[in-house]
Amino acid sequence: MILVIGGGITGLAAGRTLASRGAEFLILEREAEPGGWCRSIRSGDYLFDMSGHFLHLSDPVMRDWILRLGGVSWDTVSRDARVFLRGKVTPYPFQANLHGHSRRLVARCLSDFAAERIRDAVGGSPAPRNFREWLVRRFGMGMCREFFFPYNRKMWRTPLRDMGYEWTSWSVPVPAFQEILAGARGETRTGMGYNPSFLYPRSGGMGSLVRTLAAPLKDRLRLGTEIVRIDTKKKVAWSAGGERIRYDAVLSTAPLDRLVRACAPVPSAVRLAAGKLRWVKVLSVNLGVRNPAATLGHWVYVPERSYPFFRAGFLSNVSSSASPKGGASLFVEKSFPSGARVDVRGEIRAAVKHLERMGVLRRGQEPDAAVPVMLDPAYVVFDHAREGAVREVRERLARRGIFTAGRYGSWDYNGMEASMADGIRTAGAVLRSVKGDGA
């Protein structure tokens, strides 16, 4: 029997694969409904996702797999992402759309960018040693000071020198010099980056994907059941309610550090490695607002320190079913170090105040609905210890029949597509391990 821990989209995609191969398996989910961070929430007339969740597809095999699930009518949406800086709103990405900022800011960004290109051309620059150096080499100090440093510090809550950069090269677009000059002249460049368009369900929010994934797995999905202990020798797991479950292999999507805490016996090297894993949590404050003063595209990046959140998003500009006509379903995201105490009510008040300051809410406007969601973990931190620590934990657990998958099981930056692909792939690996299945 294969025990799948977690009924998020990774566990559900794994379950779909196990079912199609006729495997005996059970998915255990701690919460009262499946979907993890991809659930949607209704509050009065408003629909929210747990936080901004837009489906970016890059793998044709996964595109086909997702579209064949049926059950969801997908809209293809051309991304409208923006940057809010010094009271101005410009198109994303910042580096390719400098037009609209002060002449001084533009000149500084361009000359520092050019200086880095000259350094490249004459050679001799050693490879960057950390994320901070990588940013300076790619964009120059001007753009770093204005956008990349403050934005990334707000998001990662970690000194940028303590982070690696291998994870980021696919997600941060690096335009050519001519493109940056064109953007500074006002020729808008919006289609750059990994997600120029994305899919979103026509109705029901991202939770529609979850409902579709879960529908054929009802008999194999047990909700409200948290796994708290795993005896890796006897191959027995215990739920918080004291239920004892025998297994042949585990496919876990639970956060890696918490999984290790639940497992015994495990070598001390595994506990040591798990102790090195770092992450941030994100408070997403979802607000339902009647007749806002303005909305800013699908989402807007907010790098300045004087605003508490790093991004604000407008779900009702993606899906009209998310709010009543004339209203807006919006969210702001703020990161915190994993252990931080958070005054959620205070954060809601701050979100409203700063949305008013940005010109989104009218003066004194109170939202009709406020739904805060703490995503913990949200982003794993790519510090220098991460790669070795993750390898140590995952390889040693796999030798004991415990395979891990998904954003937090792989301890990676996986979006939804990559998480589901990982669930499918890992289900195949688990089957091969338990019965030499040729799949």
Ligand SMILES: Cc1cc2nc3c(=O)[nH]c(=O)nc-3n(C[C@H](O)[C@H](O)[C@H](O)COP(=O)(O)OP(=O)(O)OC[C@H]3O[C@@H](n4cnc5c(N)ncnc54)[C@H](O)[C@@H]3O)c2cc1C
């Ligand atoms: C702020 C934010 C914004 C994002 N935006 C996007 C986006 O726009 N596009 C995109 O593609 N991706 C986005 N993502 C990534 C996306 O959320 C993940 O790829 C996806 O949710 C990963 O699914 P998962 O099943 O691996 O993990 P989760 O969603 O965390 O699901 C894991 C499940 O396991 C359950 N569980 C954990 N421990 C136990 C236990 N011991 N016993 C039983 N059950 C347990 C949890 O309750 C949960 O339901 C975003 C993530 C964050 C944090």
